[in-house]
Every structure is written in C-alpha cells, then in structure tokens.
C-alpha cells in the first residue's frame with residue numbers, strides 16, 4: 001500500500017531515510033585522509049555485521065573477512081601495489097600519464113587497518129540456488145558485502161579505500177589463501193581528517209560522473225520506456241556531483 005506521493009506503508013521515517021541517502025551520496029573512496037587512530041572493536045564489529053547481512057546468491061554467504069593489522073603484511077601488499085601500479089602507469093602517456101602518476105591510489109600503510117574480503121568459490125557445495133546459470137554470482141554477492149561495509153563505515157565516520165591495483169596471485173600468496181578462495185576486495189580502513197565532497201578522480205580531472213539520464217533505458221537497450229513520464233522523472237533528477 002502507498003500514499004498519494006508514492007510513500008509505502010513500510011517506508012522508514014524521513015530522518016532515517018535521509019541518513020541512508022546521506023551515507024550513499026557522501027561515501028567516498030579514501031586514499032590519503034587517514035588518521036592513525038585505531039577503530040574500536042565494537043565499531044569494527046558493526047561494520048562486519050553490516051557486511052555479513054548483504055544479500056547473496058542462494059544465501060551462499062561466500063565471504064570471509066581478513067583483518068590485516070600487521071605492518072609486515074601491509075608492507076608486502078604495498079610492494080605488490082607498487083609493482084602493479086608502475087605497470088598500470090605504462091598504459092598512459094603524455095599529460096594523461098603525468099596525471100596518472102600524480103594520483104594517490106592507495107592508503108595501505110597510512111590506514112590503521114587493511115581488510116581483505118574474499119569469496120570462497122566452493123562454499124555452499126556444487127548446486128547453489130541461483131548460481132547454475134551465471135557462475136560469477138558468488139563474486140557479485142561478495143561485492144554487495146563490500147558496499148554494505150562501505151556505507152556503514154561512512155555512517156560511522158570511517159573512511160574506506162578499495163585498492164585493486166594488485167596482482168591477485170601475489171596477494172593470495174601473501175595472505176595464504178587456499179586456491180578456491182578469491183581475494184575480491186582489498187580495503188584500507190580508518191578514521192579520516194575529512195571526507196572530500198566529491199570523487200577524488202573527478203576533482204583531479206581524471207573522469208567525471210556520467211549523467212544519470214543517459215544511463216536509463218526502457219524495454220531494451222536504448223529503447224524508450226513504455227511510460228514516458230518515467231523518463232521525464234529521471235531527466236528531472238538534479239545531477240549529483
């Protein structure tokens with residue numbers, strides 16, 4: 001049931017809804033604003049609980065959370081990043097290459113805690129409900145745990161940075177992962193001096209947010225929706241940063 005302005009009987013009160021949208025729109029990927037202060041265990045527990053309540057294909061819950069606070073391990077991971085980032089930089093030349101080389105793309109050593117969220121590709125056995133047709137659904141499910149944690153962290157005032165410029169084999173070896181456990185997300189966590197008011201890559205001039213209206217299609221790729229009012233509604237959306 002919904003009221004005339006489309007609000008469901010099950011909607012949260014305005015202030016709670018605002019809190020959720022604030023976490024979504026103010027979440028940032030953090031690389032350089034980390035403070036050294038440790039995250040209290042009870043706060044970290046809330047973040048992991050949020051991650052663990054993500055949806056997952058066939059309720060597989062394929063994720064594990066490796067809490068990495070060893071300086072020695074983080075230095076080994078940072079070495080992997082350095083090698084991979086040097087390789088990635090070779091793909092860009094001229095001004096773009098100079099801009100790439102100026103970008104800070106990790107906070108592995110500055111953040112007080114690193115967190116690797118893995119995906120156990122064998123969890124739930126051979127026939128996981130919903131995974132027969134598209135076998136990557138365990139990876140996609142694990143990504144949702146990452147985003148739950150990322151939004152919960154923003155609500156707690158904790159910064160998160162995802163570092164993917166890493167050789168997966170080398171990372172798996174450093175972390176001692178079994179062959180069937182996929183290192184899906186390597187995250188840097190910590191309190192921050194501040195949250196930027198927009199994506200750092202946009203501020204640096206690397207790439208801007210695409211207009212939402214161009215991303216919305218109807219009943220097929222670039223087909224119009226049946227109800228033109230829907231398109232007008234999306235077009236009317238104020239472009240966010």
Ligand SMILES: Cc1cc2c(cc1C)N(C[C@H](O)[C@H](O)[C@H](O)COP(=O)(O)O)c1[nH]c(=O)[nH]c(=O)c1N2
Nearest residue numbers: 027028029104105106162163164165198199200201
């Ligand atoms: C799967 C995946 C992987 C990465 C990222 C994100 C995601 C989703 N991002 C962060 C990314 O650059 C950032 O999300 C966008 O620039 C948008 O900025 P906000 O997250 O809105 O601040 C990211 N950032 C970075 O500095 N180094 C990295 O290796 C990565 N890798």
